[in-house]
Amino acid sequence: xxxxxxxxxxxGRTFLSVKNNMKAFSTTLxxxxxxxxxxxxxxxxxxxxxxxxxxxxxxxxxxSLSADSPYWPGDAGNPFKYDTVAKQPSGAPSxxxxxxxxxxxxxxxxxxxxxxxxxxVDQILPEQxxxxxxxxxxxxxxxxNPDYLLTSxxxxxxxxxxxxxxxxxxVLMYTGWSKKWDDYPAYKNEDAQKKMHFPGFSAEVxxxxxxxxxxxxxxxxxxxxxxxxxxxxxAHDITNGAGKFHLENVANVHELPALGAFLIVSPIKIKGGxxxxxxxxxxxxx
Amino acid sequence: xxxxxxxxxxxGRTFLSVKNNMKAFSTTLxxxxxxxxxxxxxxxxxxxxxxxxxxxxxxxxxxSLSADSPYWPGDAGNPFKYDTVAKQPSGAPSxxxxxxxxxxxxxxxxxxxxxxxxxxVDQILPEQxxxxxxxxxxxxxxxxNPDYLLTSxxxxxxxxxxxxxxxxxxVLMYTGWSKKWDDYPAYKNEDAQKKMHFPGFSAEVxxxxxxxxxxxxxxxxxxxxxxxxxxxxxAHDITNGAGKFHLENVANVHELPALGAFLIVSPIKIKGGxxxxxxxxxxxxx
Numbered sequence: 405x406x407x408x409x410x411x412x413x414x415x416g417r418t419f420l421s422v423k424n425n426m427k428a429f430s431t432t433l434x435x436x437x438x439x440x441x442x443x444x445x446x447x448x449x450x451x452x453x454x455x456x457x458x459x460x461x462x463x464x465x466x467x468s469l470s471a472d473s474p475y476w477p478g479d480a481g482n483p484f485k486y487d488t489v490a491k492q493p494s495g496a497p498s499x500x501x502x503x504x505x506x507x508x509x510x511x512x513x514x515x516x517x518x519x520x521x522x523x524x525v526d527q528i529l530p531e532q533x534x535x536x537x538x539x540x541x542x543x544x545x546x547x548x549n550p551d552y553l554l555t556s557x558x559x560x561x562x563x564x565x566x567x568x569x570x571x572x573x574x575v576l577m578y579t580g581w582s583k584k585w586d587d588y589p590a591y592k593n594e595d596a597q598k599k600m601h602f603p604g605f606s607a608e609v610x611x612x613x614x615x616x617x618x619x620x621x622x623x624x625x626x627x628x629x630x631x632x633x634x635x636x637x638x639a640h641d642i643t644n645g646a647g648k649f650h651l652e653n654v655a656n657v658h659e660l661p662a663l664g665a666f667l668i669v670s671p672i673k674i675k676g677g678x679x680x681x682x683x684x685x686x687x688x689x690x
Numbered sequence: 691x692x693x694x695x696x697x698x699x700x701x702g703r704t705f706l707s708v709k710n711n712m713k714a715f716s717t718t719l720x721x722x723x724x725x726x727x728x729x730x731x732x733x734x735x736x737x738x739x740x741x742x743x744x745x746x747x748x749x750x751x752x753x754s755l756s757a758d759s760p761y762w763p764g765d766a767g768n769p770f771k772y773d774t775v776a777k778q779p780s781g782a783p784s785x786x787x788x789x790x791x792x793x794x795x796x797x798x799x800x801x802x803x804x805x806x807x808x809x810x811v812d813q814i815l816p817e818q819x820x821x822x823x824x825x826x827x828x829x830x831x832x833x834x835n836p837d838y839l840l841t842s843x844x845x846x847x848x849x850x851x852x853x854x855x856x857x858x859x860x861v862l863m864y865t866g867w868s869k870k871w872d873d874y875p876a877y878k879n880e881d882a883q884k885k886m887h888f889p890g891f892s893a894e895v896x897x898x899x900x901x902x903x904x905x906x907x908x909x910x911x912x913x914x915x916x917x918x919x920x921x922x923x924x925a926h927d928i929t930n931g932a933g934k935f936h937l938e939n940v941a942n943v944h945e946l947p948a949l950g951a952f953l954i955v956s957p958i959k960i961k962g963g964x965x966x967x968x969x970x971x972x973x974x975x976x
Contacts, residue, residue, distance in 0.1 A: 451738035452975070456952045458817035458858055458906075468812045468961035482787075486960065489791070492806035497964045499803070501768075503789035505775070510959075517785070520778035526754045530971050531744035572744055620744075666742045670956030670969035673796075674772065675754035678783045683956035683969065685816050689738070 451689045465667075465684035466510045467585060467655045469502075473509045474591045474653075476627055477598070484508055504681065510653045512671045512682040513629075518637060518644035525677040528649060533669040535620045537686060538562070538573040539660045543580035546603040550593055551633050552579070553606035559613070566663045571618040574667050578657040579603040581626035585655070593632065600632030607638035614646035621669075623651030623684075651684060660686055737975045751953070751970035752796045753871060753941045755788075759795045760877045760939075762913055763884070770794055790967065796939045798957045798968040799915075804923060804930035811963040814935060819955040821906045823972060824848070824859040825946045829866035832889040836879055837919050838865070839892035845899070852949045857904040860953050864943040865889040867912035871941070879918065890917030893924035900932035907955075909937030909970075937970060946972055 454460040467473060475483045482505065490499040506525075507513065515522030540562050546552045554577050563569060581602055584590040593601045605613075605622060610629075613619050622629055622643055629650045630637045643650060651669065665686040672680040740746040753759060761769045768791065776785040792811075793799065801808030826848050832838045840863050849855060867888055870876040879887045891899075891908060896915075899905050908915055908929055915936045916923045929936060937955065951972045958966040 451736070452741065452952075455738065456820050456822060456858075458820060460817075462816035462820075464816055464959075466959045468959050469963075470961040486963070492802065494806050496802055496806065496810065497962060498806075499791075499793060499964050500960070501789065501791040502960060502963075502966075503787065505785075505787040507785060516778065516782055520780050520782065520784075524782065530748035530750055531746075533971075534742050534744060534748075536742060572742075666738075668954055668956070668971075670954070670971065672958055672967050673750075673752045673754050673969060674786070674788060675756040676783060677755075677772070677788075678785050680788075681958050683959060685819075685954075685956065 454689070455687055461688045463656055463659050463665075463686040463688065465654050465656050465686055466682070467653060469504065469509050469681065474585060474588045474627075475505075475508055477592060477594070477600070506674065506677055506680045507652070508681070510651070510655060510682055510684065511679055512669065513640070513644060513650035513652065513679045514671075514677065515644045515647045515649060517650075517678045518640040519647075522644060522647055524675075525671050525680050526673045526675050528671070532620050532649075533671070535572040535574045535667060536570045536663070537660055537665040537667050538569045538575045539578055539657060539662050539665070540575065541578045541662065542603070543578055543658075546579040546581070550601040550603060551631055552603040553631055554604070554609045555606055556609050556612035556616075559609060559617075562662065569617055569619075573617070573619050574621050574623060574651070574669070575613060575619055576623045576651070576654060576657050576660070577603070577605060577625070577629075579624065579626055580658075581624075582653075582655050582657060591626070600627070602626040602628075602632040604631030604634060605629050605639040605643075607642060610639040610642035614643055614648060619648060621649035621651060623654045625654045625657045626652070628652055651682065654684060656686075661688070664688065740975070741973055747974045749942055749945050749951075749972040749974065751940050751942050751972055752968070753939060755790065755795050755967065760871060760874045760913075761791075761794055763878060763880070763886070792960065792963055792966045793938070794967070796937070796941060796968055796970065797965055798955065799926070799930060799936035799938065799965045800957075800963065801930045801933045801935060803936075803964045804926040805933075808930060808933055810961075811957050811966050812959045812961050814957070818906050818935075819957070821858040821860045821953060822856045822949070823946055823951040823953050824855045824861045825864055825943060825948050825951070826861065827864045827948065828889070829864055829944075832865040832867070836887040836889060837917055838889040839917055840890070840895045841892055842895050842898035842902075845895060845903075848948065855903055855905075856949075859903070859905050860907050860909060860937070860955070861899060861905055862909045862937070862940060862943050862946070863889070863891060863911070863915075865910065865912055866944075867910075868939075868941050868943060877912070886913070886918030888912040888914075888918040890920060891915050891925040891929075893928060896925040896928035900929055900934060905934060907935035907937060909940045911940045911943045912938070914938055937968065940970060942972075947974065950974060
């Protein structure tokens, strides 16, 4: 081999080596940039921007309040009353006043509702009122048995499909009852002894959720987190006792995915109140 | 020059060239990755995740409701009344009911309030109730003149500092009145003829905001978006007439930046209501 061909050999290996290095670098660069680009604002809109520009899908989990809304039978549950103070020419109210029980229609139970020395509704911090929704659909079981009680097995079944529930979850039990909202007799579902029959959380699952998981609160699409036929209010005692809130008469839960919605829970801020009407928005990123 | 030194020269230039290329590549890589890393979830937490994990700063712009809350003088403004239905051993209410005017304490005026055939409170879409806050602090002018009226010049002054207001803004006028909340006489500030004196939006700025800018609503930290001494309710007529909502008696506006906060406005959902109590949360990303 002459000097020239030996030299070309060196140059060739050198350039080959350089070329390979450059190729490796380029590949790394492309991979890294491609990885980064999935977080690029121009290519995938920021979820926060989407929410506050009004471009994210929002579902209102709140029933409208009216004198026709279903209410817990008895004096304490006496219904919402609206008085028109002034009207528009069309007859629509331009000013009104109203009276209502705190625990009426879509509402929150503050922890003080069933546990002394716990927080009243105005004391719950805003940061405790936002969180990921965990939606456990037991509507088929509830259709077969209106006294159905949610169990920890339902929760672990959910987790087997969706993974362990996120920290700070708001756990919504979907019973199918919200679809009966416009049919008061079906919604309260009283027997001959005027005992109501609708599903709820068992004491067992209330203990499981408050002890074994990190939750902010629980909710249900009927009158109460305790079943209508429950002896006392065992779930109320446990979850309010653990400082957690309840959402009751939640609407439109069937529109939520099992996992992936996020809730904004906004209670009326009654000083020292045991609960009150709540507006609940679910936001669902793409 | 011998073959060896000539060869070394070639190798040297080759390696120098390679080294420079690699350096340029590395620099490019670092710059690009550094640019990307600002959007990297691990290095800069996603604002949406921060919000819903409860890690984002939230400010409650809502006064607590009680019989002691300031109210619009006269029969229509008669105050909030709370009745305890059941108590905890400590004496705290475990169940209650209440009555209130819709337009009392921190509340929303639905467009129907001052404009027939506009939306009632339950009809305002959730997407219209979230948006960036534009906070115009005219508290110094209002301290000097309790009848001060916001002008479009105040808005353009704000824009000269903060840039053109974002689309879908909720424009909050900060008058300083919220700090008088616990002093009812100072809050209503009546003269000898019982006319109230507090600042508000001029008709001129109401026209400017609804015609020249893209807003979702306006708000103020006193009784009314119209000044206490206004002749009629010109701002109400214009903004409700344009289908925009008002937030009145907004709390804690002084805690917000001029730009950078985002609002979640959650009204009580009264069927056909002209307005109602509202919970307002401001979220402030880092």
